Amino acid sequence: MLPNNEYMTYPPTTNFTIGLMGPIETASFKDILPPPGNQPYPKGLGGSPVNLMARELHLRGYNLILFSLDPSVDTEITIKSERLTIHFGPYRPKHARDFFAVEIKWLTQAVLKQPPDILHAHWTNEFALAAQATGLPHLVTAHDAPFNILRLNFIPYRIACTLMSCKAIWNARYLSVVSPYVADHLKKFMFYRRPTRVISNGMPESIFNRIRTAKPADAPLTFATILVGWSGLKNGEAAIQAFALLHNTLPDCRLIMFGAGHGANEPAEQWAKTQGLQEGIEFVGQLPYEQLIQRLSDEVDIIIHPSLEESQGMALIEPMAMGIPVIAGQDSGAVPWTVDNGKAGILVDITQPKQIANAMLKLANDSTERQRIGQAGLMNAKKRFHIRVVTDAYLQAYQDILQENWT
Structure with missing residues (x-):
């Protein structure tokens, strides 16, 4: 992680587009989205870390594309505003038994229809697997210690999620984690040996x-x-x-x-x-x-x-x-x-x-x-945990991935 007392703010580039994949809450963007039409926007799945980081990147002038899921969506819903596009696809919360194959396929296709310069997947389940399937430059952020969660909550859904996490993490070339605890867990239980960066969740000003x-x-x-x-x-x-x-x-x-x-x-x-x-x-x-x-x-x-x-x-x-x-x-x-x-x-x-x-x-x-x-x-x-510190660290990570300078 970057030193906590340094704010290395990168000036936005007009043609530089960042794609974020993960659960979001549409209400977090209500002030920058156009009013909905006859149908309300999908609520989303929550995802405060993604919402807050997206707001900070948008505030800094970056072009953003968000790829997310919602159980109320049957066919793709796209919401557009200035420098922000949100794509919602279908989410079947009780379909972990097929390892969310439909969700991964939709996310992959949605990204490839509008590919960003860098893709950032939050959580190591369907979002990470879809990012990897695109073949685009991408960062995966691990928010969880999968085997510890499984041990404390041993249910079929968690078993499926743990298997998905294993696949995503083993295939991750560029991986960040939200705490040293997660980094240690992935090394111990998933034998992940590539360099990782600790970049925590953040809070806005x-x-x-x-x-x-x-x-x-x-x-x-x-x-x-x-x-x-x-x-x-x-x-x-x-x-x-x-x-x-x-x-x-x-x-x-x-x-x-x-x-x-x-x-x-x-x-x-x-x-x-x-x-x-x-x-x-x-x-x-x-x-x-x-x-x-x-x-x-x-x-x-x-x-x-x-x-x-x-x-x-x-x-x-x-x-x-x-x-x-x-x-x-x-x-x-x-x-x-x-x-x-x-x-x-x-x-x-x-x-x-x-x-x-x-x-x-x-x-x-x-x-x-x-x-x-x-x-x-x-x-x-x-x-x-200030969002400026967190976002600066991620921007540095994006640049290092694009320049193949990850250590």
């Missing part, structure tokens, strides 16, 4: 500059989780159990649960009700990105991140970029690296709800400590 709403002195202390999916891997049960322990001592505190599977009547709330632990919890679920950020800024005092494994979680760097203190797992993959080994967050054994609750109580009772950890997280995020 607007998140760092967001002014958090001053809360009344008597406002209840608010904790939150941001978890994508209700599964053993995400370990949401431990956060609910820990909050229940805290709620016995501080009955006015509250917990907000964000993310898919954590909305009203979704699995998280259903589980909490079966255990009698729903008191004081607001089950919000998945929100558009800007709404999520706004609610974090306006309401949340402390983030609990109980995930058993993270490769370099956006759910950690988002609150850190706003100065919100985080409690996370001491053995959860790249989590310790992300929070600077405990200097920018509290690390605990997140398999033990009592340890989580003790950390929550410590921060609840000490506003000075909350502020100190929040500021440490902010400085850590600004130094290491």
Whole structure:
């Protein structure tokens, strides 16, 4: 990765086109897209890292083509605006059994119909395999540690994804990873020996500059989780159990649960009700990105991140970029690296709800400590995870690939 204190901004070239492949959220581009016609645009699959990087590249003046998928799409949908084209193809979320052959074929054909100068595939499944099938100069970014995810979530879908990742990584000539944890995993379990570059996920300037709403002195202390999916891997049960322990001592505190599977009547709330632990919890679920950020800024005092494994979680760097203190797992993959080994967050054994609750109580009772950890997280995020740093590193990678100067 480039030194964190250097911003090596490359001036855009008018005929230089970058293609990004990965999950995106169309709402992230609503201010630069034309209004939809009679039919709304596809929502997309999320993909905050791709959205944020695309916005930064577009801001710098680069021509962009985004290739993505959406389950609501039957035939290709193309959206065009100034220096930005988005191609959406069909996505069959339950068809991992054929290794997403239809999706890979569509992505490959879509790229070859409008080939960019450099192609960048995020995640090592269908997007990476399609990029490799084009034969164009390309970079693959590994966001996950596949075998660790499979171990914690051993289901047919994950088995198929792991096999796809093996193929994509073994064939990758140019590979970046989002953390040293992922790099070590690929070397150990996939025997990847070519040079890799650590280029983390990034946060835009607007998140760092967001002014958090001053809360009344008597406002209840608010904790939150941001978890994508209700599964053993995400370990949401431990956060609910820990909050229940805290709620016995501080009955006015509250917990907000964000993310898919954590909305009203979704699995998280259903589980909490079966255990009698729903008191004081607001089950919000998945929100558009800007709404999520706004609610974090306006309401949340402390983030609990109980995930058993993270490769370099956006759910950690988002609150850190706003100065919100985080409690996370001491053995959860790249989590310790992300929070600077405990200097920018509290690390605990997140398999033990009592340890989580003790950390929550410590921060609840000490506003000075909350502020100190929040500021440490902010400085850590600004130094290491600013989108300028991330984008500069990727632009350098693109140039090195095109010049065959990858080391």
